[in-house]
Amino acid sequence: MGGINLVTIQDTELRKGIIAAIDRAKELSQSVLVSEIQRIEYFKAFNFFAAGRSRFLGERFYWEDPDGTMALAGLGVTRQIHADSAPDRFNHTESEWKRFIETAIIVGDQTATGTGPAMFGGFSFDPLKEKTGLWSKFSDSLFHIPKYMLTVKGGQAFLTTNVVCTQHDDDSLFEKVNQERLSVFTSAYDDGRYRSAELKKVEEKNPEKWKETVSRLVASLKDSHLKKVVLAREIRLFFNQEIEIEKVLSHLVVEQRGSFLFAFEANGDCFIGASPERLVKKEGDEVFSTCLAGSIARGGTPEEDRMLGKALLEDQKNLNEHQYVVEMISEAMLETCEKVKIPNSPKLMKMKYIQHLYTPVVGKSRAETSLLHLVDRLHPTPALGGLPKQDAIEKIREIEDLDRGFYAAPIGWMDYKANGEFAVAIRSALVQGKEASLFAGCGVLADSNAESEFNETSIKFRPMLTALGGKEK
Numbered sequence: 001m002g003g004i005n006l007v008t009i010q011d012t013e014l015r016k017g018i019i020a021a022i023d024r025a026k027e028l029s030q031s032v033l034v035s036e037i038q039r040i041e042y043f044k045a046f047n048f049f050a051a052g053r054s055r056f057l058g059e060r061f062y063w064e065d066p067d068g069t070m071a072l073a074g075l076g077v078t079r080q081i082h083a084d085s086a087p088d089r090f091n092h093t094e095s096e097w098k099r100f101i102e103t104a105i106i107v108g109d110q111t112a113t114g115t116g117p118a119m120f121g122g123f124s125f126d127p128l129k130e131k132t133g134l135w136s137k138f139s140d141s142l143f144h145i146p147k148y149m150l151t152v153k154g155g156q157a158f159l160t161t162n163v164v165c166t167q168h169d170d171d172s173l174f175e176k177v178n179q180e181r182l183s184v185f186t187s188a189y190d191d192g193r194y195r196s197a198e199l200k201k202v203e204e205k206n207p208e209k210w211k212e213t214v215s216r217l218v219a220s221l222k223d224s225h226l227k228k229v230v231l232a233r234e235i236r237l238f239f240n241q242e243i244e245i246e247k248v249l250s251h252l253v254v255e256q257r258g259s260f261l262f263a264f265e266a267n268g269d270c271f272i273g274a275s276p277e278r279l280v281k282k283e284g285d286e287v288f289s290t291c292l293a294g295s296i297a298r299g300g301t302p303e304e305d306r307m308l309g310k311a312l313l314e315d316q317k318n319l320n321e322h323q324y325v326v327e328m329i330s331e332a333m334l335e336t337c338e339k340v341k342i343p344n345s346p347k348l349m350k351m352k353y354i355q356h357l358y359t360p361v362v363g364k365s366r367a368e369t370s371l372l373h374l375v376d377r378l379h380p381t382p383a384l385g386g387l388p389k390q391d392a393i394e395k396i397r398e399i400e401d402l403d404r405g406f407y408a409a410p411i412g413w414m415d416y417k418a419n420g421e422f423a424v425a426i427r428s429a430l431v432q433g434k435e436a437s438l439f440a441g442c443g444v445l446a447d448s449n450a451e452s453e454f455n456e457t458s459i460k461f462r463p464m465l466t467a468l469g470g471k472e473k
């Protein structure tokens, strides 16, 4: 059992901030956010997430970037921003967020990115797709502003405390918040020894029908302006007891280094994954995106692994599959950024079970380009949708027998300085009590083969299947 060192948490400026926010709330006749940022003694974001179980289960989030430079863990929901089927959901989310932080009072150490008022969440893949009920806990755009957030950056830890004050509050609010905050810091966490649920059954709707859909699509792509469509499938897992998110996450933290790790608890369900794919990151005016498409298995020996990697780098189908993503992302970046840099040819990105073709993209954003504007412009890239974008989305809506929900869509965070990062939520699972749905897709082209696309998606299930306690195959 562990506990978090309390000595580092002191009554600093929060009390003063709360009093000022109540005054402002009275003046404006509306609620006002106060956000305090404290630099505290280092500890792991995972431990903070786990310590939040007793009080905030179902209202937590976790984020870690692939190079381990940044981790976030959020507890509780001080405000939710959501949009249901709004055609303008990216703009709507951005304007709601701006309205929320416009009047905020921010106190403490404001030097680090990803601290202070920040929202975490994501979007559904396609708000116009008919819904099945699977994703009823998630709206088409759903973001949480946590009550407490730990940010770990470059070995330093920051604690953010967010409190929404109304005109009817008084300074006793500080005592209430402080008590709750102390209780999080005195909560024990289990140092990684979490209960493992036993996998009882794996169900898949109709694999043969999925392959037929792929084959029909392949035939229809032969003389079509449609170049690529990504099709996905779902497997449903049944366990003997409730799945503990800490167990799954602690597996990912160890086994899926080099991925974006995310867990987003919303209304009791949890969307969790280990994605290799960045959609977009913005820090100041620097913008980073990633083209990731084209896949092959890892080898059993270093020699076989090298051979497979070489084969992937030379395979025309996979190179085309990748190139469509490069074309679309280049176009989007040139439209929104300056000084865009894109290498001419892809490199290999090797993950634990799979290798991909990978092309990084960087640029400098124009003044009017916001992070959510970039997300809007980029989603879905042809690594998740297809090319041309709109036709591919419509094709998926028509032929794919799946409610993607948040799968293959942007997931991430944005802070009050408009910095942030979104990954593409692939290699992911929707955890619902004793059950979970896993999703995996593949880029279908006119020269695709249904059987090998099926096999490719099977490999893509493995990170989450093993994290949930399924057998390694």
Ligand SMILES: C=C(O[C@H]1C=CC=C(C(=O)O)[C@@H]1O)C(=O)O
Pocket: 230, 232, 277, 292, 293, 294, 295, 321, 356, 382, 383, 384, 408, 426, 427, 439, 440, 441, 442, 443, 460
């Ligand atoms: C759609 C997925 O992967 C995408 C990302 C990388 C490689 C892909 C591919 O080779 O098909 C996919 O475009 C998924 O993992 O569900």
Ligand SMILES: [Mg+2]
Pocket: 293, 294, 295, 321, 442, 443, 456
């Ligand atoms: Mg592929």
